[in-house]
Amino acid sequence: MPQRRSQYTQADSSFRDEEMQTDEPLQRRHQTPHHRLKGCFFWFLLFFVVVLLAGGHYIYQKYRTAHSTINTIHKETGVQKARDTQAALKQGRPISLLLMGTDTGALGRTYKGRTDTLVLAVLNPKSEAMTLVSLPRDTKVAVYGHESDYPAKLNAAYAYDGSASAVRTVQKYLNVPIDYYATINMGGLENLINAVVGVDVSPTLTFSYGGYSFTKGQKTHMNGKKALAYVRMRYSDPQGDYGRQERQRQVLMSVAMEATQVENLLNEKFLNTVSKQMTTDLSFNDMLLLAAKYRKATHHMNSTHLQGQSSMISGQSFEVPDESEKQRITDLLRKALDLSPDQTGSTLSSSDEINVN
Known part of the structure; x- marks a missing residue:
């Protein structure tokens, strides 16, 4: 072997x-x-x-640029939040956002200006719905911290103490917590829309204005100039200023939702434009959470406005909603926020408490 x-x-x-x-x-x-x-x-x-x-x-370089730019538009109001907004965001609970379109820069204005548009939005990812309520700029209120100037117009609140007094006045007026705010300079809205490569809007009525034509219900992609023509038309609208507010609400919400797209958060051109036209108390991480968890809240949109009656007071024209109409809006918003029903608010009330239960 x-x-x-x-x-x-x-x-x-x-x-x-x-x-x-x-x-x-x-x-x-x-x-x-x-x-x-x-x-x-x-x-x-x-x-x-x-x-x-x-x-x-x-991607890291883009992230750093985006983070740096968002920091430049991030501005806290100094207002004590009515509830824990960070917990609400992280858990994907309904949140509210007060969108304000200021008239600074429009028609050559250089002063702080007033809020030409006020829209209170509620995003509810659970019900996959977004609730939008337009608030008339001429609504009769007592501006928070300046009650001695009563009566005042709602759009004047911003002229007093900026976003802080506007937020406080609106949430006290309706007894609804406002979690975040965002102001957009309407004078630069054209550039902002172009920066997101246009917005898609379904016109509320058929009309022509500024060289552009719009067809009711026909989804239209609008660049900055076309969108401005769409929101500026006023006197041919059968609803007058209320109709104009609804069109402004459509465009502002389209821009706001585009702003939370991750590709736009990393787009340098868009960010440079935003830094000149917008301020918000949403941080960069807050926006990422919105983009990740709240996109489905745009699947269904419920849109309305606070209806008032025109009234001349001391030589000024005000919009004065009755208590039942205010209560309707409060009920609508609190339900969208998954909050218990409660009585609508009053800006003349001595209490500053907002029911967040």
């Missing part, structure tokens, strides 16, 4: 020597498909890692 084994080993060794002396094509034929696949996989993996590293660096 030992001898035979030795002979076998010697023969095996001779065979290996002869195999090593064979030409290159024969050597390739002896490689298995498994070995060839392992080689391809290695190169693919190497290529993937290189691309990932390069792409990761690019």
Whole structure:
């Protein structure tokens, strides 16, 4: 047995020597498909890692730019939040957002201005619905902290103490917590819309204005100039200023939703435009949470407005909603926020408490 084994080993060794002396094509034929696949996989993996590293660096740079820009528009009101808004965002609970379109910059204005448009929006991802309520700018109120100037117009609240007094006045007026705010300079709205490559809007009525034509119910992609023509028309609207508010509400909400798209949050052109036209107390991380958790809240939209009656008081024209109409709006908003029903608010009340139960 030992001898035979030795002979076998010697023969095996001779065979290996002869195999090593064979030409290159024969050597390739002896490689298995498994070995060839392992080689391809290695190169693919190497290529993937290189691309990932390069792409990761690019995304990281974009992220840093976006984060830095959002920091420039982030501005706290100094108002004590009526509830824990961070917890609500992280848990995906309904949140409210007061959108204000200021007239600063419009028609050459350079002063702080007033809020030409006020829209209170509620995003409810659970019901996949968004509730929008337009508040007439001429609504008769007592501005928070300036009750001695009563009666005043709602749009004047911003002229007193900026977003802080506007937020306080609205939430006290309706007894509804306002979680966040965003102001958009209407004078720069055209650039903002162009920065998001236009907005899609379904016109509320058929009309022509500023060289553009609009058809009721026909979804239309609008650039900045076309969108401005759409929201500026007033006197041909059978609903007057209420109709104009509804069109402004449509465009502002379209811009707001585009602003939370991740691709726009990383778009330098868009961010540069936003930094000049917008302020908000939403942080960059808040916006990322909105983009991730609240997009489905736009699947259904419920839209309305607070209806008032025109009244001349001390030579000024006011819109004065009756208590039942105010209560309707309060009920609508509190239900959208998953809050218990409660009585509507009053800006002349001595209590500052907002029911958040």
